[in-house]
Amino acid sequence: MFGQLRGKSLFEALPDALDDAGYWGVATATALNLIARGRIVPSVTEDGHDTWRIGPLDHADEVHLRQLAAHGDYDELRAFLDAVADVLPRGEADGPFAAAEPHHVPELKPWADEQIKLSLRVETTDDLRFRAIVQVRGITDPHPRDVRGSGRELAAIRAIGRATWPPLQRLLDQADLTDSEVAELLDTDIEVHWPRNLSTGLRAKAVIGEPSGQFKADDLLTFNWQLALGDAPLTDTEMDLIAEASRPVVRLRDQWVVVGPELKRKARQQLAPITAVQAVTAALAGVAIIDGEQVEVAAHSLTTAITTVPEFPAPGALQATLRDYQLHGLRWLAHMTGLGLGACLADDMGLGKTITLIALHLHRDHPAPTLVVCPASLLGNWEREIHRFAPGTTVTRYHGPQRTLAATGVVLTTYGTMRLDAEALKAHTWGMVVADEAQHVKNPHSGTAKALRSIPAAARVALSGTPVENSLSELWAVLDWTTPGLLGTHRAFRTRWPEPDDTLAKVVKPFLLRRRKSDPGVAPELPRKTETELPVSLTTEQAALYEALTRETLDQIARSDGMARRGLVLKLLTGLKQICNHPSHYLGHSTLQGTSGKLELLDELLDTIVAEDGSVLIFTQYVGMARLLEGHIKQPTRFLHGGTPVPQREQMVDDFQHGRAPVFLLSLKAAGTGLNLTRADHVIHFDRWWNPAVEDQATDRAYRIGQTRPVQVHKLVTEGTVEERIAALLQDKRDLADAVLHGGEAAFTELTDAELAELVQLRSA
Template sequence: MVFYGTGDERAVVAVPEGGTREVPAVRLPIARAVPVLSRARRAPDAHPAAGFWGAVVVAALRLVARGRVRPAVTDGDFDAWRVGPLDAADHAAVAALARAMPAHARALPLPGTSPAELPDAEPLIRAFFDAVADGLPRGSAAVHAAGTPEFTGHEPRKVPHLRAWADEGVRISLRVEGPDEFRAVVQVHSLADPTSVVDAAELWSGASPRTRSAATVAVRRAARAWPPLEELLHRPVPDGIALADADVTDLLADGVVLLSAAGVDVHWPKDLVRDLSARVVVHADRGDRPSFFGPDQVAAVDWRLALGDDPLTPEELDLLAQAHRPVVRLRDRWTLVDPELARRARERDLKPMSAIDALGAALSGSTEIDGTRVEVVASGWLEDLRERLSAADLEPAEQPAALAATLRDYQLRGLRWLDRMTSLGLGGCLADDMGLGKTITLIALHLHRGGGPTLVVCPASLLGNWQREIERFAPGTPVRRFHGTGRETADTGFVLTTYGTMRLDADRLAEVEWDLVVADEAQHVKNPTSDTARALRRLPARARVALTGTPVENTLSELWAVLDWTTPGLLGTLPAFRARWIKPIEADRDEAAARRFAALIRPFLLRRRKADPGIAPELPAKTETDRPVALTREQAGLYEAVVRELMAEVADATGIARRGRIVKLLTALKQVCNHPAHYLRESAPVLTGRSGKLELLDELLDTILAEDGAVLVFTQYTAMARLIGRHLTARGIDSLFLHGGTPVAAREDMVRRFQDGQVPVFLLSLKAAGTGLNLTRADHVVHYDRWWNPAVEDQATDRAYRIGQTRPVQVHRIIAEGTIEDRIAEMLRAKRSLADAVLARGDAALTELTDAELADLVALRSGS
């Protein structure tokens, strides 16, 4: 394969204006071209030709993965692998690719053609398919496919004696006739014309010896996949064989799958009914809905077999259970009976499910029985509950008269949803975007229920905000802090505590029968094995509500941790959840599994975004801009020195030590990008003129302050924030600095001073101040250094961009050009596979890169 670009070779290509041109080229073997083109397929800046051939690579690999490969012998008598046989759908897909091929993708003239004439597209695609198939490693799978070890060597070998064996131009299928007496008839299909099909008996009389040999080879391969066909090999004409009932049963159970993998389709008689199906029925016919938190509540489970959509009667089930043949007469028609369905007719009663498992099965529409996923039908109160939870219309719940505010429409819908879930004894997760008013919605829920006490567990920074909001919107409602030296509980009103205090004093809190327990910023308990999460689970409550703007920051296991607290048992155990949902959705990208999972959790999670139609139309515009800056000469020198020194340390290490050194490398490079004094830990540094980022921040602040604006500056490093604060003080600019060690009272005072307009610049630690604060005085947000997860940056931005903001908000992300920051920003924009890994696991994903991949990631690009 030839790539056009910088290289030692030259290639002659056709050009649009006519004629040809000689260009530099790089010649790649197919094994190297495949990964290059695969990446090009998704690259936003890739040439259209590279993107097209990337799509062809994917199509070729899918054919190979389906087993559509066959051994062949080249014109030079060497062994080779080719893609095939292709069915009608495959041929249509190749034709569609050929029609879509751009001219650039075939601008290399073929020998013997006019220089300005483009080669035909389809032969090029087929040749590339064959090259991909032949370029894959050969191993035990190749032995099985070819049936001979000649096709398994790493290097091609001369096999002239196998030419007749491998030179196949046909494929076969089986037509099953019956049901009085079953027979399998061999049909022969032309590979050149998939619509051309003839019975082997008819073909044999007039076909050439070469065609008959090819058909015999195809029969031999089919017999290797399904042994009952071996009888065909002993006949003068392999036209068909009689099938005993046991053969048909075996064909239904495993044979069809084995033959399909070998490229042999099985066609059943048209008048034989084949739509017998089985679904699991979960019976919950008792009058009262059981408590879903009760460990002893169970639901009966059995099989429901149906012909089409019509369930079988008990008499028909008995007839099916007693059948001794693979067909049974049902409703005056012969019906094909899968052995597994007959077994289910005999063993109708299944092991009972717990009530919460039954609800999960009813909502997702499926469950797993003996390792097989099957459809589920609910009955009784369980079906009523499923319909109630899935209904779009919410029960009426008016705004409480005691609420000193008017709820927006979406907040009233949130109240009604919370009322429905908590009145059923089922918890829920309100996952609205930051700033949409989750706090006031929860206060309204407390007033609406009018029952016992509500315990709110939140980060320490939010205690003051909760108390102010309750006193403002529910005047007269008792509110106490269970924190510090004054730890009071109550049997009415609100009790506020922090996650840390709750963890240390869980025994006292567990003595109260809470009406509601609320976990605010619930992502704080995303690790279910942490002491904080364990303590939270010990608190008794009639209902549990989680509040979070980011129900999934990293992986689905975090969502499991939240929902398993609000509705215990809904998603099963964590190991079972990983196997059933995380692997199919996150690793395998199984869209069907994702749809089932969405159906399961939808009733328990309410998610609204600011950008959703009708949610927050009064919010002003938000503009996000990447601000690239060049490194200073000092920064560039430090950057390259760090790469040389620490990459050498990485290369000398393995295992955990290597991962630790990679994290050290990444941290050092980000600090160099921020400011040399940050990396060098200078105690009394000169700050001006040494950092491109600091110079840009100065320019931004000059403009913002001249327009009477206010700005939040986020950094993940407290040391860098202190350097910025010192620099601003030297310039005569007042600023505040909030970090994880700031006491609660000081935090509340800082927020008040900033919101009152006393100080225009607020420096914040990203981790400590990225949630829970209302800082709508700011109309600018600066991210001084990049976080690996954009969701965390979005949370920080939402300190300013939230309900109550009246001015357009501008978000500035400062990025050091040509550095690792630049590469990460590019990956986040392009949504490439490595970016997905970074989004999911942060620095941990980068610790698993090879030395070469890591070196490419951190290398300082030219022009910096």
């Protein structure tokens, strides 16, 4: 365990360590690691007793502790680390910080409060021998001072030496340093002030060798240490001189250079070759983890080879004129797939990802077919778009009872069929596999994701308007399918990047192309979109049901725990949202009996929209509520849900797009992605989803390329209820969004009883 956490990059070992030793085992190993690396300072308790505490911490240490504390409590973890730090250094010597029991030393409290920092000033003799003077400096002092303090101060420093670097104790009396001690100083965390006639500018970085020819994803590249003095790399002869040096100083380029044992080791160490994908990750990030240490990486022209996209015209067989951003998307996809690297086209919904992929299929002109995996509702759209924009291309639907595979053209299948027929698809030869609406495989452990990963192809492309709906793990799932190994294992990724940062952005950017409708030069012809939250009141019947359910269920929750409590919380949230929709929805009626604030407003909106020759999409997350609305709405209506057969879905879309039914009622999950419904100039969200990204995708069924009229989005929210509170939280970006977006409704099961009551209790409007 301790060996796992010895390296300077503690966070790299965290996932495996947690599995092996558990939370407190890792906490103990972390304390030992920090103490061994000198991250320990003397301090004084509030009541004046001497104590040891962990510190000071660098950024990497702090990141590690924060990540470890995600599995517990940060303050509790720090208290535990300090407790370990106070026990281990104490020995049998006399004086503060050494005795087995703490001493009462109030005179040391000011010294501790000043956060004294200890350092060494190294001097050299004419024959290049070394001596060190111990110095201390308060955090506010500009200059360190030589140690000539009280006996208690000297005792404290001797104790620091016992805990961090034993020669420190001797240096208080005798300043001479041996060569081995000088070498050790280079690898300790003690601050050292070196003399000006010595250079400490020798650094090591890892160098990735050039590809033998054009870069390919299946290349194996050399990976070795390179030492440099300042910015100038050492020659092979100089590297040999470093490796063979018998003293910790070497004469290089007319100056004396301090060389530690780690640099000597790296001067002769040969690193194992790495895969091209690993090399790309290291080159883009600018760093790599080698033997637990984070080191700088030099990549020569590798980054340029990945990020330089060549220009070429659109395929002649494409029966369409690509917009500039679509042509760039085609060139980028062709470049990445040509290198053997996958990619994710993550443009906003409605910006033409389908036509871009059709153009890519034509450009690649691969002898093997392209497999497109998509939701069932999009099979018809893909087939129509291919016939329209690439009329000479063979299209085969691999779906339904009499399905057969084709050897050319484009093969269309659904995620469900792919999962069932993974063996047959795996045995076929594919020139490219495309995952449309790739968020369907955002869970890498699902059967669907595993089936998709099992299908080999010369190129893999993901299409998704929302590659990150809920958490960064979804981004990992998509990119690890398109380019396996790019972001490391899922476990290592979650530990290294619990939150997005600049380094992650650098690694991801070449593999994910994201354009928004609002970006300059992208879809300037799109009309405006207006989003409005429409508050409605509960009826008397709704309010009575809401208060009764809240009172009864909160009482049950207060008397429950564990899974039973979580189940009750979810049941409460679902019931309250159903009551907000309509009493009949909550009570399970087959027809609407009575009314609700939402239903009254919906009727008014529909009358106005249809009277003005408009068309409207109505989204609800509940199929049961949609069935009730279908029986209630007077205007010609189509209703699409997850159980609608594919031919019927396509007919419904055609009816709506050609004005035969001005109202399209859709379940959010079944119709929130992929459909092209530009006939609609109004979108109504009858009930609110916990994740605004899902609502945005649904709205984009209407607000997409091809829309010529302004789009009005109406979001119905019941006043004074849980819906209003969630809407406000999400509107704020979503202060609770970190919890909501990571766990949906399940996030609320972890609220305390008081927090839950605050969230759900009915308030006067």
